[in-house]
Amino acid sequence: xxxxxxxxxxxxxxxxxxxxxxxxxxxxxxxxxxxxxxxxxxxxxxxxxxxxxxxxxxxxxxxxxxxxxxxxxxxxxxxxxxxxxxxxxxxxxxxxxxxxxxxxxxxxxxxxxxxxxxxxxxxxxxxxxxxxxxxxxxxxxxxxxxxxxxxxxxxxxxxx
Ligand SMILES: Nc1c(NC[C@H](O)[C@H](O)[C@H](O)CO)[nH]c(=O)[nH]c1=O
Ligand SMILES: CC(=O)[C@@H](O)COP(=O)(O)O
Numbered sequence: 001x002x003x004x005x006x007x008x009x010x011x012x013x014x015x016x017x018x019x020x021x022x023x024x025x026x027x028x029x030x031x032x033x034x035x036x037x038x039x040x041x042x043x044x045x046x047x048x049x050x051x052x053x054x055x056x057x058x059x060x061x062x063x064x065x066x067x068x069x070x071x072x073x074x075x076x077x078x079x080x081x082x083x084x085x086x087x088x089x090x091x092x093x094x095x096x097x098x099x100x101x102x103x104x105x106x107x108x109x110x111x112x113x114x115x116x117x118x119x120x121x122x123x124x125x126x127x128x129x130x131x132x133x134x135x136x137x138x139x140x141x142x143x144x145x146x147x148x149x150x151x152x153x154x155x156x157x158x159x160x
Contacts, residue, residue: 009042009142011150013050017157020051024058024152025081027071028088031064035089035130038137039123042145043085050153065090065124066101069108076116082159083152087145088124089133102126119155123148 024047028040040059047057058079062071065088072084086109092098105124112120123144127133135141 009146023056023081025075025084029065032089035133035137039087039145042143043149046149065105085121121152
């Protein structure tokens with residue numbers, strides 16, 4: 001079902017595993033920071049609501065979504081989290097660059113999930129317009145940062 005038909009951020013806290021002793025990395029891109037700051041706020045708030053303390057949440061910034069892949073790889077190596085959340089906002093411009101950035105970050109994060117012993121969550125918005133991105137980062141369709149944090153917490157169950 002398309003996002004436009006749902007609210008990204010609806011979840012039942014009782015469905016979450018105990019994450020009070022888990023460590024979470026968040027790598028967030030600076031491109032479109034009006035959007036990515038909203039994603040980050042949603043993700044951090046969701047982790048903290050579930051009992052994850054600030055000292056167990058590691059937040060790094062990278063320039064653009066394409067750099068999320070390298071940032072996540074280094075986060076895994078240096079911080080040894082139980083899960084990593086990659087947050088970005090790619091908004092289509094005049095050229096095909098959008099397609100290459102989106103495919104690059106998608107393929108890169110997919111590869112990390114096969115190479116690393118921890119889940120790397122794809123919290124990257126890929127929108128045709130700024131309005132679509134605003135709607136999905138704390139607007140009328142919720143916040144993909146919340147969704148990504150919920151996914152990260154649930155995925156920690158696979159590596160107790
Ligand atoms: N146009 C957007 C970009 N472009 C920059 C790339 O992500 C990358 O930083 C550059 O190609 C150098 O490697 N990044 C976004 O995150 N969002 C965009 O809309
Ligand atoms: C996703 C992008 O890289 C894009 O914003 C760049 O814009 P343009 O295609 O007009 O150069």
